[in-house]
Amino acid sequence: MSDHGAGHTAHHEFNLKENLGNWFFLLALTLLEVWLAYIHLPPVTMLVTLLGLSGLKAAGIIAIFMHMKFEKLSFVLVVVSLTVLTIALLLIIVPDAYVLQNYRW
Amino acid sequence: MSAESAAEHVHVHEPPSSFIRRWIFSTDHKVVGIQYWILALVAAFVGMWLSVVFRLHLANEGTIAQLNNQLSALAPDSAQAQALTEQIKALQAKWFVLTPEKYLSYLTMHGTILVFMVLTTAPMGGFGNYFLPIQIGALDMAFPRLNMLSIWLTILSFITLMAAFFVPGGPPNSGWTGYPPLSAIPAAQGKGYEGPGGYGQDLWVLSIAIFCFASLVGAINFIVTTLDLRTKGMTMLRMPLTCWAWFVTAILSLLSFAVLLVAGLLLLLDRNAGTSFFIPGDLFFNKPLVDHRGGSPILFQHLFWFFGHPEVYIAIVPGMGLVSHLLSTFARKPVFGYAAMVFAIFGIGIVGFFVWGHHMFQSGMSPYVAVAFSVMTMVVGVPSAIKTFNWLGTLWGGNIRFTSPMLYALGFVSLFVTGGIGGIFLGQNAVDIYFHDTYFVVGHFHLIMGVAAIFAMFAGTAFWFPKMFGRMMNEPLGKIHFWITFAGVNVIFITMHLMGLEGHPRRYSGFNYDFLSSNYMVTCHKIVTHTAILTATTQLLLLVNIVYSLFAGPKATDNPWEATSLEWAIPSPPPFENFKGGHVPEVHHGPYEFSVPGAAKDYIMQQEPPEARPATAPSAH
Amino acid sequence: MSEATAEKAVEGAAPATAAAAHAPVKSDPWYGGVAPFGTDSKKFGMWLFIMSDSITFAAILMAYTYMRIADPDWPLVFNAQSVVLSTIMTFVLLSSSLTMVLGVAAAEAGKRKRAAAWIFATAFGGVAFTVIHAWEWSHVIHDLPEGAMPMMWGCFFAATGMHMLHVTIGVGYLVILGLAYLSGKFKPVDVEVAGLYWHFVDLVWMFVFPLIYLMSTDMTKGFGH
Secondary structure, three states: OOOOOOOOOOOOOOOHHHHHHHHHHHHHHHHHHHHHHHOOOOHHHHHHHHHHHHHHHHHHHHHHHOOHHHOOHHHHHHHHHHHHHHHHHHHHHHHHHHHHHHOOO | OOHHHHHHHOOOOOOOOOHHHHHHOOOOHHHHHHHHHHHHHHHHHHHHHHHHHHHHHHHHHHHHHHHHHHHHHOOOOOHHHHHHHHHHHHHHHHOOOOOHHHHHHHHHHHHHHHHHHHHOHHHHHHHHHHHHHHHHOOOOOOOHHHHHHHHHHHHHHHHHHHHHHHOOOOOOOOOOOOOOOOOOOHHHHOOOOOOOOOHHHHHHHHHHHHHHHHHHHHHHHHHHHHHHOOOOOOOHHHOOHHHHHHHHHHHHHHHHHHHHHHHHHHHHHHHHOOOOOOOOOOOEOOOOEOOOOOOOHHHHHHHHHHHHHHHHHHHHHHHHHHHHHHHHHHHOOOOOOHHHHHHHHHHHHHHHHHOHHHHOHHHOOOHHHHHHHHHHHHHHHHHHHHHHHHHHHHHOOOOOOOOHHHHHHHHHHHHHHHHHHHHHHHOOHHHHHHHOOEHHHHHHHHHHHHHHHHHHHHHHHHHHHHHHHOEOOOHHHHHHHHHHHHHHHHHHHHHHHHHHHHOOEOOOOOOOOOOOOHHHHHHHHHHHHHHHHHHHHHHHHHHHHHHHHHHHOOEOOOOOOOOOOHHHHOOOOOOOOOOHHHOOOOOOOOOOOEOOOOOOOOEOOOOOOHHHOOOOOOOOO | OOOOOOOOOOOOOOOOOHHHHOOOOOOOOOOOOOOOOOOOHHHHHHHHHHHHHHHHHHHHHHHHHHHHHHOOOOOOOEOHHHHHHHHHHHHHHHHHHHHHHHHHHHHHOOOHHHHHHHHHHHHHHHHHHHHHHHHHHHHHHHHOOOOOOOHHHHHHHHHHHHHHHHHHHHHHHHHHHHHHHHOOOOOHHHHHHHHHHHHHHHHHHHHHHHHHHHHHEOHHHOOOO
């Protein structure tokens, strides 16, 4: 399952370069997002792009800043999949909003 | 043999010497468990007697409506009419005939108190806190301080809810579901809410928000405890089914209360900050035209039921685990299909997240979505049936001991089946359009979620009382309580099913009974009310039993029920550190080793040495 | 404790039977007696909190999405000034995440004072974020029309308000943590747990910022209100 066996995960070396790199990466993606706000994209394209970029940023924060890459694979799968699935489930709400367009006000 | 390997865990604390730290603001999971249990007991009695009050109202409201109908047929000045008027007035004065607003207020408080403060606290916070660490062989929960935080937040939440009775305008009247726009606009709440007022609803939302946080903290504690603190040899598949049930319940709480918190938060903003998430435009309430616009009450329903349906399972799943445990113990047989039970619990938990829409078939949902929700709802029947048949399989050919906890457990199975069948009707969107918001729904959810879970609590109380307080409960008293309550709830809620079939709408404080088959409905209401009073009074027997046994019950031995799980291997009541000197035993057996061929006794406790189980005996599961 | 040889549970002198074949393996992390994920229980608990909290934020953003879809004429209320301001806020928050990482690393290396310094720097970042944000809020509130709030601003206040609440709690948490860690009450793992919370607050902003601000921006409005 994992490359760490039954042992403790706590003692990984702190990698300054990796963390600084991650910080630059997050800043760069943020600037890219802001730049997207200056050029005019159709809302859906904009939304998908922004969510994709934000997903990347989230992955960077989770994996490196939050040390998720040092955890066991089973742990990562449990935490990430449960959260993502539950959030995805909330999407069932969205189609109702289109109905609302027809009988507002 | 295993003592030296267990010794490395030991970090025993002395019990705190001050009374307050030991028994009130205690981090001991056993004290917290008992606090939850007492809270639930108090809340259950408050909620139950509220229901008696509005049942009295309903029984007499029908008669009054009939008399009013007769009155309208008479000449207004005739002596007959005057006599009738006097009769109506006397009836109203004598019985609790409420205003519609008061009726709805009591209904709301009854639902909220019982769902949140009883069904969600006792099975999980009460028994779970007390017995999860002991059953898996831990000295305490993973985060004892958070545990204390969670019980005291829950108590704070209960006090906040109760405070709604004492603010201007009284308690909220939008139902335990708190549907907007009724709950979102203070002016919408009818008489008594004009002017300022409406604080009852704010307190209700606050109470729920606090409760969300308390449950979240509790759920985190349960999950970490279950996974991280199992003793050696207590593999996941050697945990008693009670622990599995608490584990799944904790996962459900973790993922669902978060969404309820949002519903409450946005509702609070709508009420107090001028936003309009749940308030559609052009609403006309009393006089003022509300200038909110653009919101959607259906969004609230989605957010609420996203939590609300898992909540149903949060209430019932611990009961399922407990009942599986008890049926096996008192039938002296291993649980039929242990692994299947585990998967069924998980199945119910997972599918439970996909079915919230079946509460909203009437809310204007897309028919395609409704069909999907309907199909998923039917799917819940599969793991539920697996559990039911496994319970029957556990009983089959068993050497059944009809003790009072066993009777309560059997009552649970019966109520679960009876209530569950109503669910098959309600889960289909086409049929639900007729049944929606009738007494059929009331009867259904009371049987399956309310009373069934309450029976599991009775069972847990009767089963674990010796361990918690060191004394046995009175058996004959318990059996009388069981039979009257069991008969009573069936009469009450099956009658409600019949009223629902006739089309009697729920949540109406009064009704023009000319519309329905009048006498039939009034009679039904009367039957329900009389039985409800009888059943509610019978609950005093339970109280008497608890208080009497607490002081005068016969002393309990360590293992009065000859059960196998770890809590019965320690003294009754357990010492502060659970396992003497903090030496947690290593576990060598599955949780349900009853009637093992060739064994010395008819049960093998989990911590007994491996040799206790003859090598020739067939594998348990 | 035992080596990788998958030893069966001791069955006395009896040979391996059908029952023993299914007996649990002692070296399995799920055997009991150890945390199966090999993660500290406190960290695991914080991760569970983060799971739940992220669902809370997802639900708020979902409510916003719902409202937005329901209204085809959603107003694009943010101008270039707001975008610049919120970009600075993002920068502050991201940098505070970096200082938090450095604090956790210093704590794990046993450098108590340096760790506390980084923790306080992180808290300062949180304060700076809150101050800028509160300034923006005060302007928005000042410009609100009488009566009920337009939906756009309702969503704005719900999402950013919830986030700001988390930042504020986080600042308090960090200050207490820094002081307690300096006086030797907390262990390095407590710093790491607090770090998880702080990074999560940062992570949420990574969704609030594009969805609330960038999706509702009209740059043609230029600077100023």
